[in-house]
Amino acid sequence: MVKQYLHGVYSTETPSTEPPTVTKNGVQFVVGVAPIHLAKEPKVNEIVIAESIDDVKKFLGYSDDFAFGTSESAFASFEVAKVAPVVFVNVLDPEKHVTAEKTETVTITKNGAFLKSKRALLGTVTLKSIDDSKTFIEDTDYTIAYDANYQAIIYPIASSTNLATGVEVKVTFKEVDVEAVTVSDILGGYDASTSVTTGLELVRKVYPRYAVRPDILLAPGFSQNPIIKTALEAKTANISGVFKARTFTDIDTKTAKTYEQAQSWKEDNLYTDMRNTVLWPKVKKDGKILNYSSYLAAFRSAQIANDEDNLPVESFSNKEIGVDAFVLEDGTEVYLEHEEANALNGAGIVTGLQWGGVLRSWGNNTALYPKSVVAQDRFSMVRDALDWYANSFITEFFDKVDDLTNMRLIESITDEENARLSVLVGKGRVAGAEISFSTIKNSVAQILNGQIYFDRKVAFFTPAEVIQDEVTFDPTFIETAIFG
Structure with missing residues (x-):
């Protein structure tokens, strides 16, 4: 491709973009496969803190092919929900997850030639004449790059005496292979011999390294696998040794x-x-x-980000979420009746409902329901709030660890925490909360051993899932209306 010669005055226009809302709570952690062949600075099994879609394109690549789960989450978070940051880990390795060699035949024109493949690894591309008698050299005879539509274009170099326009050439290449990514790749692990952590295991490295706490764990396209689900659930109980989180997982719509x-x-x-x-x-x-x-997950993260106190105390159920349809894997649209959607809720499944012409999220229950009907076990918003309550205490008072164990320390913790909570109670965000220093749980022996204990009590509001009334037909109204 001939480089354009510039001489004069030029102007370009940058399209306006709405900046995402930045959140400290409800941050998503996404482990999955990325179109890494499209990335400028590809990252494999590394933590990527993305503040915008541009960060995704730079380090992970972005595609409208949502077999690449990181692109799916990036679209939902940055293009729809407008929330940041999102933490990504890509496990697709272009050195490992590749197909066998493939071949296409294209005709070279002065405007270039498109490959049909949108997954071709450009570093593996070879151009030859149809009869294999000539091999064309990149940057001497041609250049190749992906365009904005994620298509690879081969441009002939005008100065080449080897590659002419109007001729057919044989293009061989390898593709990144999404199907080659295994459950083990997603789970990852820690190699003690190399001190390398990969996959989902990297979730425990996020806060120590970046001071970003992952609150929502995702494995898009893989959470339908019970093994992945179990690993996600296990991580939510104890991240970096102290933090709690949640996960959103999918039911396989090809089967169900x-x-x-x-x-x-x-x-x-x-x-x-x-x-x-x-x-x-x-x-x-x-x-x-x-x-x-x-x-x-993107909607929930944005909901928390836009909350006046950045708290997860509101329900995500019965909210207009801006989707065009609820569908199965093959695109078949799903329209549930109210009772059908309620049946799913009763089984601990969040679904979608069209009501009054509006497509809404529908359901408050965690997956544990109906095995448990206790508020903190069954209601997602209460569970989220309790976990935030635990996490915030840890981050709020971590700097006081190793201070002198005296009354000044004890009073500073109880006074600061009670003051913080009283504000939230006064605003109606929390039903009630208090912290106290228990003399019963703090023996001299424990204090001499460097341990002090506080009692905290809290109650978060539950969702009004059922609003009901009773109507009585009262004939006396007729008498009053007619006779006064």
């Missing part, structure tokens, strides 16, 4: 195509953890089909 099958699938595959929100079916937005987990 009806709301009855979704209920059976959940039970058969043991999706029953209190920090898990299980979702069915998928969603459609701007012509793209997404896992419901990716979409609702």
Whole structure:
């Protein structure tokens, strides 16, 4: 491609973009596969803190092919929900997850030639004549790059005496192979011999390294796998040794195509953890089909980001979430009746409902329901709030660790925490809360051993799931209306 010669005055226009809302609570951690062949500075099994879609494009690549789960989450978070940051870990390794060599035949024109493949690894591309008698040299005979539509274009170099326009050439290449990514790749692990951490295990490295606390764990396109689900659930209970989180997981809509099958699938595959929100079916937005987990997680993160106190105390149920349809894997649209959607809620599944012409998220229950009907176990918003309450105490008072154990320390913790909580209670965000220093739990022996204990009590509001009235027909109103 001939470089344009510039001489004169030029002007360009940058399209306006709405900046995302930045949040400290409700940050998503997404482990999955990225279109790494499109990235400028590809990251494999590394933590990427993305503040915008540009960060995603730079380090992970971005594609409208949502077989790449990181692109799906990036679309939901940055293009739809407008929330940041999002923490990503890509496990697709272009050195490992590649197909066998493939071949296409294209005709070279002065405007270039497009490859049909949108997954070609440019570093593996070879151009030859149809009869294999000539091999063309990159940057001497041609250049190759991806355009804005994620298509690879081969441009002939005008100065080449080897490659002419108007001729057919044979292009061989390898593709990144999404299907080659295994459960083990997503789970990752820690190699003691190299001190290298990979996959989901990197979640414990996020806060120590970046001071960003992951609150919502996702594996888009993989959370339908019970092994991945179990690993996600296990991580939510203890991140970096201290923090709590939640996960959003999906029911496989290729197998569970009806709301009855979704209920059976959940039970058969043991999706029953209190920090898990299980979702069915998928969603459609701007012509793209997404896992419901990716979409609702982005919505939840934005909901928390836009909360006046950055708290997860509001429900995400019965909210207009801006989707175009609820669908199955094959695009078949799903329209649930109210009772059908309620049946899913009763099985601990969050779904979607069209009501009054509005498509809404529908359901407050965690995956543990109906095995537990206790508020802190069953209601997602209460579970989120309790975990925030625990996490915030840790971050708020970590700097006081190793201070002198005296009354000044004890009073500073109780006074600061009670003052913080009283503000939230006064605003109606929290039903009630208090912290006290227990003389019963703090013996001299424990204090001499460097340990002090506080008692904290809290209550968060539950969702008004049922609003009911009783109507009585009263004939006396007729008498009054007619006779006064």
